[in-house]
Amino acid sequence: MSTVNSQQLSLRKDHLCALPFSGMTIGARGEVTLCCVSPEYPIKHLKDIPDLASFYNSAEMEHFRTAMEDRKIASLPACSRCWQKQNAGQADFMTDVNTWPSVSVDFDGDWELRKQNRPRPIRYLEYTCSNICNQTCSTCNSFYSSKWRDIEQEQFSEKERQVFFRPVHEIESLNDDDIQKIIEILPHLNQLTIKGGEPWADKNNITILNAALDVNPGCSFTIISNMQAVSASTFRMLEKVRTNDVKKFHLSASIDGIGKVYDWIRGGSFEKTVKNMETYYQVTGRQLTITPCISIHNYFHFEQILDYFADKEYVWGINLFNVAHGPLYVSPLNLPPLIFNRRRDALREIIPECARRIEKAGKVLFYESILNDLRLLRPFSLKDLRMSLQWMEKMNQIRGFRLQDHVPELREITELVS
Ligand SMILES: C[S@@+](CC[C@H](N)C(=O)[O-])C[C@H]1O[C@@H](n2cnc3c(N)ncnc32)[C@H](O)[C@@H]1O
Ligand code: SF4
Secondary structure, three states, X not given: OOOOOOHHHHHHOOOXXXXXXXXXXXXXXXXXXXXXXXXXXXXXXXXXXXXXXHHHOOHHHHHHXXXXXXXXXHHOHHHHHHHHHHHOOOOOHHHHHOOOXXXXXXXXXXXXXXXXXXXXXXXXXXXXXXXXXOOOOOOOOOOOOHHHHHHHHHHOOHHHHHHOOOOOOOOOEOOHHHHHHHHHOXXXXXXXXXOOOOHHHOHHHHHHHHHHHHHOOOOEEEEEEOOOOOOHHHHHHHHHHHHOOOOOEEEEEOOOOOHHHHHHHHOOOHHHHHHHHHHHHHHHOOOEEEOOEEOOOOOOOHHHHHHHHOOOOOEEEEXXXXXXXXOHHHOHHHOOHHHHHHHHHHHHHHHHHHHHHHHHOOOEEEOHHHHHHOOOOOOOOHHHHHHHHHHHHHHHXXXXXXXXXXXXXXXXXXXXXX
């Protein structure tokens, strides 16, 4: 259960985000940002930062904190989106962050040190080592996945790359110096979040986690992984979760379907992924969370995901919050309104019913925000729907089998439109 236990933060949570007062985010290209929702506003590049702790206490970072303290958050381009949403009473990242125990627990002490112009340690770090990945999800691209890069280069014509807005992104990776800078700040972290690329596909994550689990087992860890391939050395590192008694180790597995639907969406093997999740539970003694990305490809396939994982011992809960809005051609919002709304209304009944079953099995289903998010925001466009179907055909070619053979609703829509 998340709680704000900081007096100073409670007083200011309507005009201040705790993240710049707690740490920073580092992207695969070395860009340092305030958080993961503002990648287009890098503050500096990691190669130009000799050490992260000094940078954290520098005037460059203080600029953001002072603006927030002076109620000028609206003037910060990186923060204006959160600020506008919070002001409109909508869910946003800033509101969520301000409830995290990992950023509030030391907030008062650090606030006091800051007032005395004394240095504070970095408490929060989110990083992505590289865009190295072993899957090619139908919702993703080469910005996040090196495997997508190969396919975009080899199996797409120039015209297709343009039509589907897929510039080929090169492989990007933090270097040894960058990794060392991260290792130096591990001892004082309250929260370490690792994204990707695919975390288990990059050995630098194993190096960093091996160090972090030894020097700071009290830290809270969050890792977002596809769980497609977990090497013996990764499992050896993960053994430390149990042996070092790491209490807060949260693994979120991105699972977008069951069986062949999973294989199609993710370009991986469902069976292997399940095996890895079982082994993860045996090795660490920790359950994991299933987090599907909801797209037009699995909009009619929810129940199967919920049913399959409802009683699995290795599952702690299922998190339904992530709707793919971009690229537009993977969004469920491209469906004809009648079909979209009929399904959404059915989900309003189906999901709470699933939640009750999942709760009975001692697990949790988070779903409140999803029912709110599944709302048509613009008029229907046949052109956009055709584009979604075109993308499915391209993916059918890449996978060597048809998604429509496993999702009858998509078969009907395809027949209707063609
Ligand atoms: C880019 S991945 C990186 C971590 C890891 N490779 C994985 O898939 O879990 C992070 C998350 O983004 C989700 N995702 C993929 N495509 C998306 C899209 N178009 N919109 C929103 N989320 C997406 C994935 O399902 C995953 O949970
Ligand atoms: S596994 Fe993650 S990074 Fe890789 S293609 Fe899928 S969503 Fe993208």
